[in-house]
Amino acid sequence: MVVLAGWYFGFDPSTILGGGDGGLLPGGGGQITDNSGQDNGATPANDEMKQFVATVLAETEDTWTGIFKSQGLTYEDPKLVLFSGQVRSACGFASAAAGPFYCPGDHKVYLDMTFFQQLDQQFGASGEFARAYVIAHEIGHHVQNLTGIMSKFNQMRQSMGEVEANQMSVRIELQADCFAGVWAHYTGQKGILEQGDIESALNAAKQIGDDTLQKKMQGYVVPESFNHGTSQQRQTWLARGYKSGKLSDCNTLSGPI
Numbered sequence: 001m002v003v004l005a006g007w008y009f010g011f012d013p014s015t016i017l018g019g020g021d022g023g024l025l026p027g028g029g030g031q032i033t034d035n036s037g038q039d040n041g042a043t044p045a046n047d048e049m050k051q052f053v054a055t056v057l058a059e060t061e062d063t064w065t066g067i068f069k070s071q072g073l074t075y076e077d078p079k080l081v082l083f084s085g086q087v088r089s090a091c092g093f094a095s096a097a098a099g100p101f102y103c104p105g106d107h108k109v110y111l112d113m114t115f116f117q118q119l120d121q122q123f124g125a126s127g128e129f130a131r132a133y134v135i136a137h138e139i140g141h142h143v144q145n146l147t148g149i150m151s152k153f154n155q156m157r158q159s160m161g162e163v164e165a166n167q168m169s170v171r172i173e174l175q176a177d178c179f180a181g182v183w184a185h186y187t188g189q190k191g192i193l194e195q196g197d198i199e200s201a202l203n204a205a206k207q208i209g210d211d212t213l214q215k216k217m218q219g220y221v222v223p224e225s226f227n228h229g230t231s232q233q234r235q236t237w238l239a240r241g242y243k244s245g246k247l248s249d250c251n252t253l254s255g256p257i
């Protein structure tokens with residue numbers, strides 16, 4: 001259960017470990033920092049992977065800048081930190097085992113380099129767009145942070161019991177999935193999606209649903225402990241955002257989910 005706690009893909013790392021610091025990568029796409037390969041034996045990110053991550057990040061910036069502008073708001077680009085092993089963030093130290101996460105304190109997405117491989121091999125979610133969905137989901141948390149949804153949630157959470165906090169967490173996570181879908185909608189309009197892309201993202205959403213993960217990891221499910229949503233819910237909200245491209249269709253915070 002402890003292992004499942006940060007997964008997938010949270011924004012509040014709880015694993016306390018040591019970390020490193022890295023330099024900024026110049027040019028091309030979104031702004032990423034490469035901290036990978038700083039631990040003994042860890043595999044550094046290869047150029048292809050860095051390029052892919054930077055490209056997806058840039059695409060999310062493009063989409064969200066436009067959406068914010070249409071509402072008279074200014075989108076602030078997040079930063080993305082690649083790491084291996086462990087990393088230090090404004091939210092504390094985190095290990096790769098916690099999965100990718102977003103830290104509202106420093107506006108950065110943290111992505112460990114082994115995760116994509118794990119997604120493919122351990123969780124059966126292959127394809128570039130499965131990976132893009134992971135990044136877009138974290139960016140969804142950034143959007144929640146910029147729009148004040150996240151701080152409201154964190155405030156409310158302080159007066160909640162664990163079960164209630166988990167239920168609230170599911171709503172926040174499903175909204176991030178829906179926002180990832182909104183991004184996919186606009187990316188699709190640019191004509192840069194390939195056949196099977198949306199399917200591979202939907203499959204990823206299915207493979208990392210709380211029920212599916214728990215069944216796989218421990219053989220049974222504990223619904224009160226769900227904090228990201230079931231496979232069905234994650235697919236539904238991702239698909240909903242993708243279909244309409246409207247933020248108003250991503251209101252997971254009230255009503256049935």
Ligand SMILES: [Zn+2]
Nearest residue numbers: 009010173176
């Ligand atoms: Zn998340």
